[in-house]
Amino acid sequence: MSPVFLNTLEVILNGLMAGVMYSLVALGFVLIYKASGIFNYAQGVMALFAALTLVGLQTGQVPFSHLINAIFGTEVHHFGWELPALVAIVLTLGVMVIFAILVERLVLRHLVGQEPIILFMATIGLAYFMEGFGDLMWGSDIKKLDVGLPSGGSFWLEDVTRGWAAEGADYYGMYIDLLDVWAAIVATILVVSLTLFSQYTKTGRALRAVADDHQAALSVGIDLRTIWVITWAIAGFVALVAGVMWGAKSGVQFSLSLIALKALPVLMLGGFTSIPGAIVGGLIIGVGEKLFEYAIGPMLGGATENWFAYVLALLFLVFRPQGLFGEKIIERV
Amino acid sequence: MYRALTVSLALALGCVSAARADIVLADLSYRTGPYANNGIPSSDGFNDYITLLNERDGGIEGEKIRVVPCEFGYNTQKGVECYDKMKAAGALSIQPLSTGVTYGIIPKSMADGIPVLTTGYGRTSAADGEVFSTIFNPPANYWQAADAQIRFIKEQEGSLRGKKIALVYHNSPYGKEPIPTLEALARREGFELQFYPIDHPGAEQAADWDKLKAAAPDWVLLWGWGVMNPTALREARRVKFPIDHIIGVWWSANETDVKSIGRRANGYKAVNFHAVGTEFRIYNDMNEYVYFAGKARGEADNLGTVLYNRGILTAILVTEAARTAMKIHGTTKLTPQMMRDGFENLNITEERMAEIGMEGFVPPFSLSCANHGGSGRVTVNEWDARLRGWRQIADYYEPDMSIIGPMIKADADKFAKENGIKRRKCR
Numbered sequence: 001m002s003p004v005f006l007n008t009l010e011v012i013l014n015g016l017m018a019g020v021m022y023s024l025v026a027l028g029f030v031l032i033y034k035a036s037g038i039f040n041y042a043q044g045v046m047a048l049f050a051a052l053t054l055v056g057l058q059t060g061q062v063p064f065s066h067l068i069n070a071i072f073g074t075e076v077h078h079f080g081w082e083l084p085a086l087v088a089i090v091l092t093l094g095v096m097v098i099f100a101i102l103v104e105r106l107v108l109r110h111l112v113g114q115e116p117i118i119l120f121m122a123t124i125g126l127a128y129f130m131e132g133f134g135d136l137m138w139g140s141d142i143k144k145l146d147v148g149l150p151s152g153g154s155f156w157l158e159d160v161t162r163g164w165a166a167e168g169a170d171y172y173g174m175y176i177d178l179l180d181v182w183a184a185i186v187a188t189i190l191v192v193s194l195t196l197f198s199q200y201t202k203t204g205r206a207l208r209a210v211a212d213d214h215q216a217a218l219s220v221g222i223d224l225r226t227i228w229v230i231t232w233a234i235a236g237f238v239a240l241v242a243g244v245m246w247g248a249k250s251g252v253q254f255s256l257s258l259i260a261l262k263a264l265p266v267l268m269l270g271g272f273t274s275i276p277g278a279i280v281g282g283l284i285i286g287v288g289e290k291l292f293e294y295a296i297g298p299m300l301g302g303a304t305e306n307w308f309a310y311v312l313a314l315l316f317l318v319f320r321p322q323g324l325f326g327e328k329i330i331e332r333v
Numbered sequence: 334m335y336r337a338l339t340v341s342l343a344l345a346l347g348c349v350s351a352a353r354a355d356i357v358l359a360d361l362s363y364r365t366g367p368y369a370n371n372g373i374p375s376s377d378g379f380n381d382y383i384t385l386l387n388e389r390d391g392g393i394e395g396e397k398i399r400v401v402p403c404e405f406g407y408n409t410q411k412g413v414e415c416y417d418k419m420k421a422a423g424a425l426s427i428q429p430l431s432t433g434v435t436y437g438i439i440p441k442s443m444a445d446g447i448p449v450l451t452t453g454y455g456r457t458s459a460a461d462g463e464v465f466s467t468i469f470n471p472p473a474n475y476w477q478a479a480d481a482q483i484r485f486i487k488e489q490e491g492s493l494r495g496k497k498i499a500l501v502y503h504n505s506p507y508g509k510e511p512i513p514t515l516e517a518l519a520r521r522e523g524f525e526l527q528f529y530p531i532d533h534p535g536a537e538q539a540a541d542w543d544k545l546k547a548a549a550p551d552w553v554l555l556w557g558w559g560v561m562n563p564t565a566l567r568e569a570r571r572v573k574f575p576i577d578h579i580i581g582v583w584w585s586a587n588e589t590d591v592k593s594i595g596r597r598a599n600g601y602k603a604v605n606f607h608a609v610g611t612e613f614r615i616y617n618d619m620n621e622y623v624y625f626a627g628k629a630r631g632e633a634d635n636l637g638t639v640l641y642n643r644g645i646l647t648a649i650l651v652t653e654a655a656r657t658a659m660k661i662h663g664t665t666k667l668t669p670q671m672m673r674d675g676f677e678n679l680n681i682t683e684e685r686m687a688e689i690g691m692e693g694f695v696p697p698f699s700l701s702c703a704n705h706g707g708s709g710r711v712t713v714n715e716w717d718a719r720l721r722g723w724r725q726i727a728d729y730y731e732p733d734m735s736i737i738g739p740m741i742k743a744d745a746d747k748f749a750k751e752n753g754i755k756r757r758k759c760r
Contacts, residue, residue, distance in 0.1 A: 004547070007543065007546065007547055010543065011539075011540060011543050014539045014540075014543070015539075015540075018537065018539060066631075066632070073627055077632075131365070132365065135364075135365060135369065139632075140364065140365070140369035140370055140373065141370050141373070141589060141634075142370050142560075142563075142589045142590075142593050144593055153571065172573055175571050175572065175573070177571065246536075250536050250560055250563065250564055250567075251560070251563060251593045253367075253370060253559075253560060254365075254366060254367045254368075254369055254370070255367045255534040255535075255536050255559065255560040258367065258534055258536070259536070262537075289540070290539060290540040290543075291540075293540035293541065293544070294540045294543055294544055297540065297541075297544065298544060301528070301530065302528065302529055302530045302541065302544075303504045303530035303531065303532045305532065305537060305540060306532045
């Protein structure tokens with residue numbers, strides 16, 4: 001095989017891996033949209049907040065240390081202990097559940113019956129609040145996240161693919177980051193678990209009932225508020241997974257919150273209400289943008305990835321406005 | 334009765350003057366947003382040096398210095414709004430800490446006569462003082478950075494003819510600044526230039542580095558900011574591009590950028606126009622009057638880092654300009670116009686830097702009516718992952734003004750023509 005073909009194949013594989021990472025963020029959007037009809041603008045910031053909290057707990061950082069030191073003239077920064085990754089993840093999950101309860105109590109409860117646009121605006125406010133709150137709580141320096149996941153290239157894959165190239169060709173083998181492979185495995189487990197949860201558990205069925213019709217769900221005794229807390233807690237869990245994967249890749253820092261922008265074309269393409277749609281949409285966007293940048297980008301001066309994802313999503317919308325897996329809404333007049 | 338009234342009036346005036354600081358300096362900072370990690374140490378260094386002068390010397394010539402902060406989150410529009418707030422607050426000079434904001438406020442600054450100091454960033458052709466009367470960009474600019482990068486590569490390779498050099502850059506006014514110089518140098522030296530623009534924030538670069546791998550350049554120039562820098566180094570490792578053949582600009586040379594990828598950053602190089610570290614006498618005073626006194630602006634982790642020291646350098650230049658302005662005009666009550674004169678007559682000598690306690694921190698330079706850019710001397714540092722610090726591996730290069738000089742003049746003339754500005758005559 002020619003090195004050009006092998007390089008293109010590597011771009012496609014890396015695109016698939018990037019797509020999985022986009023899907024992880026898109027999943028959080030889908031969960032909340034399905035259960036409450038809210039487009040949660042704060043999903044990206046939730047991923048950042050979860051990752052910040054995880055690193056903070058893992059490394060024994062004192063929350064709000066800068067504020068405490070400024071007020072009391074102290075010099076406290078660390079508790080002096082470090083937590084195992086698993087314990088820190090469980091505690092972070094607890095923080096995200098508390099966050100879900102607070103969102104329901106302080107925001108959603110007061111906006112029951114409001115137009116979706118009002119709820120959307122509330123999530124924008126929530127996003128900006130959490131950005132500042134996260135900074136204040138854990139600081140804004142870049143933090144290294146290590147939860148024990150393997151990263152770096154696979155020598156095995158490099159050796160195998162090097163053998164595919166023609167004899168004497170200038171080719172060093174294919175590089176796939178092991179962290180991306182783990183992200184793909186985690187995303188698969190997540191999707192299967194979420195699907196099983198929503199299909200076969202009582203709570204899952206209640207979530208789907210609320211998603212279908214709020215009023216009907218209320219009439220059969222489903223507590224809307226509890227369902228919202230559960231939904232936001234699950235979205236918080238998904239945000240934590242996305243935050244761990246992205247944070248392990250590029251460090252935990254503010255730009256994590258911008259990954260939400262990568263999830264938007266995925267949602268447009270896959271549909272706002274479909275969990276498999278988020279995965280397939282992510283893969284198409286990931287491969288599409290990487291391949292376009294690789295093959296066509298040089299002719300257009302490069303830097304095409306950000307806008308091409310949206311063009312691709314818009315093209316799909318022309319033919320399937322509800323997205324690949326979204327529900328077709330027909331309203332009769 | 335009259336005496337009592339006079340004393341009361343004098344006391345009242347005294348109170349007013351005590352409450353009103355006489356030297357007002359702007360601190361446009363970004364402690365929030367995607368680049369907060371870079372904005373915080375810069376602002377801390379600036380503020381801590383000013384605190385030192387206030388606490389140790391009582392300000393400058395007895396006049397206290399007041400820093401007025403304006404947070405803009407590295408958002409150009411907000412940064413431009415900050416200029417108006419700073420102007421209203423009576424700031425004597427503005428340090429925008431962003432190339433985009435600099436471009437936005439140049440016309441305002443020139444209309445208002447408020448000097449703008451851009452230490453190693455901003456519009457390169459602002460070095461032409463005959464056109465940009467209120468803008469100062471010492472001690473070195475982006476074109477001189479690009480020149481030094483190419484000079485260093487030439488020293489390693491012997492000749493650049495037939496070589497391929499890639500520019501991986503932040504797709505913004507900042508990232509595009511070196512392109513004209515690199516194109517001129519490519520024509521002269523006979524090397525092939527490749528461009529890889531990276532969109533903000535730069536956390537995704539896989540396809541760009543796959544392209545770069547296929548194009549197989551010999552060297553890479555990195556012109557990144559924030560998360561773009563560690564991501565680029567990580568991607569370079571992925572496509573097996575040698576890290577020691579990557580040379581960053583001084584905004585791609587922050588400790589946090591390289592530390593976050595650990596040993597893999599070993600051998601990475603970057604140009605700089607000042608020294609790093611805490612081995613300067615001034616840090617003794619900083620310890621006594623600022624850090625141990627509990628008056629530091631931020632955390633102690635940043636002391637001596639590239640950006641913290643650059644913040645100190647900015648504060649030194651501003652306060653030395655104020656001192657110079659006081660000498661020129663024979664008063665301690667400065668106006669922005671007087672401050673501008675101070676910048677235009679700034680003379681940073683080795684002796685003066687030694688008096689400040691920063692001996693060898695920056696090569697000596699002076700500014701004038703025509704030269705608002707300084708000496709343009711740039712060195713090359715290399716990251717030592719074992720020591721977790723930068724090592725200087727080249728002398729300070731004198732810039733090749735035979736290429737850069739005419740380009741600065743041409744760009745300044747273009748700006749003058751577009752804005753109806755008449756080039757002033759400098760003696």
